[in-house]
Amino acid sequence: MAVAFAGLIGVAVCERVSQRAGWPAAWFVLTAGLLSAEVFQETGNVMPWALVQFGGMALVLTLALATPMRKSVGLKLGWIIFFYVLAKGFEMADHQIYEFTQQTVSGHTLKHLTASFAGLPVVFALRKLEMRWQAALRHNPGAAAVAA
Template structure:
């Protein structure tokens, strides 16, 4: 595939990825300690579980991840039923394959995020933080890929997801090995800047309807809770910390992806009403 065959949006996406790589390579090192890595506010244990609320508040990531994977499995089976039932001259509804692949990555990443974040908050240190970020990188890659499928092109979504995944894993490893957090910052905030830009563009033909505005809203709210960790802990009489609320709110950012899968479900059932029996 040559550059001339790329659409305008695909060329813009490629340019952004090249700029992010260059910034990570030639940019000044950003010490991890400069990111405000203060101790978490809530260190209370519960039934022998250290930092209990910051650990247990990761459960929604796992719950939504399992829910999403189950839904995707149903969609795969329902689409197979629809294809088998449709006469050859009639084209059954075809869910966008790359979007579904990115959704599989996203929901699997949510489960890995729950495991990695719980592992980190049990006993925070640099190695466990790298594991936490590795899980986040998988979920974030799936989300970026899904958004690119919706707003750039279906063929660009899967490469964008893999680029983000590899970049995220490398950034987490570099931060752990060298203490330079710049690559991770570029992955996290560069990726969210991309999603914000895509939210302002018109969806492509055949897009399912991923509501990127809600993703950004929940992400920003989670960041606000994170920054107000200690203040919220004191304001609630040490009942809940901002960091625990950050986990709960960040998990809600997966709901727009679930809503998009619901749109796929409705289209599948519209083309094959008997597919509902698959879930029985």
Template structure:
């Protein structure tokens, strides 16, 4: 607890610590009782980690083959995720940032880059093992986003342990549906993490904040989740042109835009700018 509370502005430690403790407690309950709670609810998951499969055997409605690529739209629509991650990592070069913010951004953009590849791999041939690869990239992204929100609205000192703890918890949660049939810890990571970011968005910027619009980040993520839930509805509404899940990948990539925009607004270090001018 002292590590999290160090250097926090007045009035923020109680609320922030309450959020962290509540989320960790909820995650532990999901970890220990998840299978029993799932059994009691009657929710049965297939090997894909979903409750429903279409006639073609996949959990997503669009199974078209294009250019010899199976489930082509769900595969190719992951390209914006990797592109956003790559652009973010490139934009980090030469920019003077507080240490915890930089670490969170490196993890966040690396997660997006990995998610694009992992999700494309999974959608190429959806199975339980591929779903782990998909979610591992998302876990890394979530850890970076949580730590960034804390750095922006609470402070640099607590953002460092948040990044480490969130990374470990999210990665473990991504594997649990495959290893133990327990999806509840992953649900806590997703929705509990979004709740913490939403709380952070209501706080005043902390010292060292780079101005990330957390509300916009949450809005894009919420749209992506809505498109995911409306996978078939969007597919039928567009006469089979594109599915909600394919658009979900685009929405998730656009969630990186508020982060990238704030990063690009930060000045380059003088020595980096000078060396770049000399090379030119």
């Protein structure tokens, strides 16, 4: 999760603040996430991870309200937030879902399935970026020869 959050924060900051700020933001979140996992392993204290997770999502929510920079990949942060909230809802209703489905599926399982959908906006944005690069290479044969 720390790696996924770091990537999300890095791309979101690149798109809404500056490309220069994206890498340090991603490295900070990755480091904080990994350290919080170590703190949990050593002490059982989940608070550092909660700060990374909820602080990171608060940042994503704030960045979603900002206008993307020109020539950004167009990452739809609203969809990522939607899937995150839905996944958290499944997590919070874990036991009730498990009982309701007669021990067939748990809220925890649905949380992971739902959270995986948060990757779709990233895939779509990267696909759009790839198509933009291909179009640029078609219009610049010299660059296409260097890229090959």
